[in-house]
Amino acid sequence: MKLGTVEIDGLTAVAIWVAESKIALMPRHYSNVDTVLRSQGAWSIDANAAIESSERYSTEEIAWLPPIVSPGKILCVALNNSANPDRIISGPETPAMFVKPSSSLVGHRHPIIVKDSYGRVHPEPELAVVIGRAGADIPVESAMDHIFGYTIVNDITSPTMRAEDTFHYRAIHPASDNPAQVSYVESWVSYPARYKGADTFGPMGPWVVTSDEIPDPHALTVRCSHNGRVVTDDSTANLRFSVSQVIAFVSSYLTLQVGDVIAMGTALRPSATGGAVQNVDLTQLGGTIEVSIERIGTLSNPVEHR
Amino acid sequence: MKLGTVEIDGLTAVAIWVAESKIALMPRHYSNVDTVLRSQGAWSIDANAAIESSERYSTEEIAWLPPIVSPGKILCVALNNSANPDRIISGPETPAMFVKPSSSLVGHRHPIIVKDSYGRVHPEPELAVVIGRAGADIPVESAMDHIFGYTIVNDITSPTMRAEDTFHYRAIHPASDNPAQVSYVESWVSYPARYKGADTFGPMGPWVVTSDEIPDPHALTVRCSHNGRVVTDDSTANLRFSVSQVIAFVSSYLTLQVGDVIAMGTALRPSATGGAVQNVDLTQLGGTIEVSIERIGTLSNPVEHR
Numbered sequence: 001m002k003l004g005t006v007e008i009d010g011l012t013a014v015a016i017w018v019a020e021s022k023i024a025l026m027p028r029h030y031s032n033v034d035t036v037l038r039s040q041g042a043w044s045i046d047a048n049a050a051i052e053s054s055e056r057y058s059t060e061e062i063a064w065l066p067p068i069v070s071p072g073k074i075l076c077v078a079l080n081n082s083a084n085p086d087r088i089i090s091g092p093e094t095p096a097m098f099v100k101p102s103s104s105l106v107g108h109r110h111p112i113i114v115k116d117s118y119g120r121v122h123p124e125p126e127l128a129v130v131i132g133r134a135g136a137d138i139p140v141e142s143a144m145d146h147i148f149g150y151t152i153v154n155d156i157t158s159p160t161m162r163a164e165d166t167f168h169y170r171a172i173h174p175a176s177d178n179p180a181q182v183s184y185v186e187s188w189v190s191y192p193a194r195y196k197g198a199d200t201f202g203p204m205g206p207w208v209v210t211s212d213e214i215p216d217p218h219a220l221t222v223r224c225s226h227n228g229r230v231v232t233d234d235s236t237a238n239l240r241f242s243v244s245q246v247i248a249f250v251s252s253y254l255t256l257q258v259g260d261v262i263a264m265g266t267a268l269r270p271s272a273t274g275g276a277v278q279n280v281d282l283t284q285l286g287g288t289i290e291v292s293i294e295r296i297g298t299l300s301n302p303v304e305h306r
Numbered sequence: 307m308k309l310g311t312v313e314i315d316g317l318t319a320v321a322i323w324v325a326e327s328k329i330a331l332m333p334r335h336y337s338n339v340d341t342v343l344r345s346q347g348a349w350s351i352d353a354n355a356a357i358e359s360s361e362r363y364s365t366e367e368i369a370w371l372p373p374i375v376s377p378g379k380i381l382c383v384a385l386n387n388s389a390n391p392d393r394i395i396s397g398p399e400t401p402a403m404f405v406k407p408s409s410s411l412v413g414h415r416h417p418i419i420v421k422d423s424y425g426r427v428h429p430e431p432e433l434a435v436v437i438g439r440a441g442a443d444i445p446v447e448s449a450m451d452h453i454f455g456y457t458i459v460n461d462i463t464s465p466t467m468r469a470e471d472t473f474h475y476r477a478i479h480p481a482s483d484n485p486a487q488v489s490y491v492e493s494w495v496s497y498p499a500r501y502k503g504a505d506t507f508g509p510m511g512p513w514v515v516t517s518d519e520i521p522d523p524h525a526l527t528v529r530c531s532h533n534g535r536v537v538t539d540d541s542t543a544n545l546r547f548s549v550s551q552v553i554a555f556v557s558s559y560l561t562l563q564v565g566d567v568i569a570m571g572t573a574l575r576p577s578a579t580g581g582a583v584q585n586v587d588l589t590q591l592g593g594t595i596e597v598s599i600e601r602i603g604t605l606s607n608p609v610e611h612r
Binding site: 072093098118172181198 | 376378379381384385392393394395396397398399400402403404405406407408409410423424442465468469470471472473474475476477478479480488490492493494495496497498499500503504505556558559560561563566574582584585587
């Protein structure tokens with residue numbers, strides 16, 4: 001099943017994919033996919049009934065919201081692509097993550113807003129996991145049982161703001177010979193709230209595809225196009241840490257809650273035509289950016305310069 | 307007015323401070339301070355009526371939740387203390403921030419859970435702002451109008467996990483002479499989801515104090531004690547970027563929503579007795595950590611080793 005959150009006649013509702021460009025609507029007490037996730041499974045009966053009986057709408061008539069409107073948290077795995085290991089001088093031995101604020105989310109077709117003050121801004125096409133069952137300390141063997149489905153996140157990034165928010169400083173460590181004293185250790189640190197979390201930096205959707213339709217999340221083609229030119233042509237096979245490894249690792253530190261989203265890291269293998277996502281400076285180029293993941297769909301967003 | 311979220315008889319409710327150790331309860335349709343914030347000001351009439359007529363409870367009888375149970379986002383300002391500028395080799399010229407996940411929040415008296423796998427873990431006592439009026443691109447002159455009140459956040463931090471999640475890599479930049487090609491620029495990056503966002507790493511409360519009771523948020527004593535020994539004795543006068551500067555800056559990138567929390571950065575001037583928060587390794591020492599901010603209250607949490 002493919003589910004999305006849409007706005008229709010001024011109300012939000014859950015769309016069910018029925019056929020190319022055709023959707024049915026779930027009963028109106030499901031106001032977004034978040035409510036589906038919290039229905040304890042009752043939704044699937046309602047969804048099948050809606051496919052049988054509900055009026056069809058064209059996907060052209062509707063406005064899309066992010067499918068999960070208010071995730072408890074959006075975790076993003078960094079540096080998780082094995083396609084170019086030559087980039088890493090000292091890299092993650094376990095999944096490294098940051099939190100993207102839910103205020104950055106926008107739906108399919110919503111503009112990505114860029115400003116001159118943002119500097120360079122580029123897309124990052126990512127497979128994302130939607131958690132359907134909460135858990136902490138989840139064993140890797142049962143990690144997949146916690147997944148409701150998969151969606152697409154375009155993890156918009158400003159390397160200019162990243163550089164501005166990266167600092168070289170002396171961290172305070174207790175002195176090894178006298179823990180009552182401190183010593184200073186030169187360190188680098190960077191803070192992602194702006195460069196990953198600015199408004200509209202989180203296009204998500206259009207669909208959440210239930211996990212039964214994706215038996216292997218590590219065998220999916222990922223493509224990113226700018227104004228129709230393919231800039232990334234990659235596969236989730238290149239993810240360094242797998243979905244189950246990430247769920248097991250993260251849940252030993254942060255409890256996963258129903259509706260949490262984990263973006264698995266950027267697909268960035270350049271296309272055969274020589275593109276690369278880091279070359280697509282949306283601030284300079286504008287245009288439309290599309291992310292397509294096999295079996296899930298295509299997330300398309302125009303860029304608007306303010 | 308001082309408001310907190312408490313659990314009493316298995317239900318959550320809003321506590322109003324009445325006198326030392328004595329609270330009244332708001333009518334039960336306010337289930338947490340989040341609902342107060344969304345009441346469009348109607349809450350203050352209900353609060354005054356409750357103080358007049360409601361039964362008193364002792365604060366010893368109740369369990370505390372984080373006052374804001376589900377903030378849309380928790381932004382934390384980093385490196386915002388001018389007390390030790392010698393630490394900064396290249397530091398922020400504008401407020402640098404990260405997002406702390408709401409799943410890390412716990413209330414007053416709730417244990418802070420540490421594990422051996424976390425390595426060193428230390429407290430960070432911080433003044434936090436609770437947003438009462440949403441806004442984007444907020445001018446510095448009207449920034450204070452967006453504040454509902456102030457609370458305390460203990461921004462628990464693991465420097466061990468920070469080191470593990472700090473990486474040296476080659477960032478991909480478009481070549482300056484040919485934007486279709488990429489060049490590699492050596493960079494450092496760190497990811498805070500684990501070291502700032504692990505479960506129980508966000509003690510908050512007990513009170514949100516409405517802004518009318520705190521005419522100047524930059525004249526408040528901040529103290530942090532471990533097992534009764536003062537380790538930080540500081541003042542919000544030492545915050546480098548002010549509350550209004552932070553609100554204005556952040557809102558030009560991330561829209562602030564009602565219920566968002568901004569932790570203003572660590573107070574870390576060591577106490578006269580030679581303490582320092584970075585010396586208080588909660589994983590090794592256990593004990594109880596207390597953060598007191600003038601006019602707001604005391605946030606106390608025992609440490610539990612698992």
